[in-house]
Amino acid sequence: MVIGGGISGMQAALDIADSGYEVVLVERLPSIGGRMAQLSETFPTLDCAQCILTPRTVEVGHHEKIKLATYSEVEEVGGHLGDFRVKVRRKPAYVDWERCTGCGLCQEKCLWQVPSDFERGIGKRKAIYALSPQAVPNKPVIDREHCVYFQKEGKCGACAKFCPVEAIDFQQKEEIWEEQVGAIVVATGYDLYPMERLSEYGGGHYPDVIDSLQFERLLSASGPTAGEIRRPSDGAVPKEVVFVQCAGSRDPERGVAYCSQICCMYTAKQALLYKHKVHHGQAYVFYIDIRAGGKGYEEFVQRAMEEGVLYLRGKVSKIFPQNGKVMVWGADTLSGKRVEIAADLVVLATAILPSQGTSDLAEKLRIKIGESGFYEEAHPQVRPIESGAPGIYLAGAGQGPKDIPEAVAQGSAAAAKVLALFASEVPP
Amino acid sequence: MRVRLSIRETRGEFVKRVEEISGQEILACNQCGKCSAGCPAAMAMDLLPSQVLRLVQLGLEEALTSETIWLCASCLTCLSRCPKGVDLPRIMEALRQLVLRKEGDRLELSALPADFLSEAPQLAIIAGSRKYLS
């Protein structure tokens, strides 16, 4: 079983399945792809994230050895290496996915709009929705909280009326079943540090102070602005954008003590892509140190600087709205100046946190959580893939912040561990 | 001119005294600059607050001659935002104390305008005396 259908979990699932073993892939959301599905382009090559991701999601979706359990969570774990008994709970989608053809008519006809989590609140979705047009599986779910049929006792029902194959099933119940598996790969990924906890940066109250995933959605061709950079408050194209690194990271006092590892690179990418889209705009990046240790990474950051992104060495102290702009008070310690920038848009590179529910799942799996809240590996140097529990392996950002190549590598490594285990103990 | 650094400065008496009086670990600061970015009084300072602290980290007593230490209003903005919890207002106080304890008063109360003194609240005069008199 692989828990988590992001890029790391998918890699693990594919590697194991390609070797002839059955895989159950459990994903909390209605479709797989994880955080990567929200990204615009990837550093340092600027490949379109969706373009390199989609072949993977499709392959997972079609793989005869992979059983997809989306919209599902692990309920209970028993047993042991070679014979785990895992109870999986599938939330009711209120749509019969066997019948549903994924035509999308229900979403078109639904009248009720709510802010979309997938769009990080800057775009909307319907009360019946699939995460994206490329979703795998491309089947919708009904969000009961916002569906008028559920909230007003049977009124509306537009989706059911228009569905050509009668797939809407308001009576659907949650399902719980048990899977018997030999090994488990845990790849539950990350969330971002909530802006509410950054009160000196406005605590999430200012519409034009956004987090880095929101900016990814603005950059994304499939995002709410179709890839045009328009700020949330008034839809204007921002002429000056300030990127603030280490927003919550490296802050043992009030945030998290660790470095979130990927922000230096994605900020350089975001600033560069902004420059590509808004030629006459100015991007500023406030940083403390630049950590660009990967292959081609330093070159990429240098490219961002050469193409006109102005790097300012100092941490931002305060952000507040002023005359339709967002005032940023920072320092440039290299010149010894305090600086203020009246920006049109501010992007906070908020810290990477283990995804919500990480500690609950760890408890069910009886694996350890480290000081920072991520899954703890059996040994930080020589056993980075194993959890402390036999037969349970770690992959992706749930074990610690990491970028795509690292997450993929760890997914493959976890698969290799599972295959080695099976080769010695279980015949295919 | 090059500043010669050696153990005499970096582990010298000066650093030790500042750490003692302030109760702070001077090297805990990673020079992120957030204190300077938010310091309300920095506009009048000759050095940014983080630069004064940097001089102390290097063991350089010229930190004591900076106007900055007298312009710190102990408003605690830097402390409340410092990622490392470094109590810079205490370090500034330690630097002021090192000067005051050696050189005496920085303020002559009798030289202040009478109108000002008659209007200023008691706590301004008391706080000012605490900060500027030895």
Place this chain on the structure above:
Amino acid sequence: MRYLYFPGCTLSTKAKGFAASGEASARALGIDLVELSQWNCCGATFPLATDNLLALVAPTRILLNAQKEGNHLVALCSICYHVLKRTNRLLREETDKREKLNLFIEEEYRGEVRVFHLLELLREEIGFEELSERVQKRLQGLRVAPYYGCLLLRPFQEIGLDDPEEPRILDDLLASLGCEVVEFSHKTECCGSYLAMNSSEVTRELSYAILHSALASGAQAVVTSCPLCHFNLDYRQGEMAAHYPGFTQIPVLYFTQLLGLALGIESETFGLADHHVDPRPLLASKGLK
């Protein structure tokens, strides 16, 4: 409800209106502020040098006196509150220093008294919803900028009154009185504090920035809980007008003055005439006096 009360030096002399309006308002709300029978100056600074124990003696004595008469102590002045609250915590948590201080004052005090700011009492003992119902004269149409300053809120770990970056307590109080409360960027910026003694231009500039931000947000008055902030913001407005073209003077009030007016208390003792920028025309224009 009876609470021991520490007025402090400034409230007994230059900010009598702050004290009078605070005491009268509290009384009208059923809070009896009983002045400590014996008190001294708190020192007006919490000593930041860790070897300066002498400066802690004065606030320790105040707290000790309070303990002899009760178990709560209320302050109105932000700085007194700051000094007493931090000293009290130190006496509770730093054993070495407590022992030395107790030896010095030849009595035993371990930080048992609970220190309050009047704002805290209003929030916790009365509640702003309840307060709103007790208002006699709603301060309708009065646009105010709640100015917190520094020491009322910082350091949060020791004071713990409200979020030091996005505080609400003064906003909520003023809203409960019927004021229109403006959001402004400088509500927790420093006014220059005691720099007034030695660097008056710096104080003027810092205070100007605060007033400018309040004015830009449409405020008609600035409201504070600190006599030193009040002085810096109020006293220098003449200079500001000469120095910054286009600067409009703006009254600076203590929160207790507005509280008293809203509770319908006779304002004669509130010291409204003592401010450099006279708030009375503004108040009169809103039907308040």
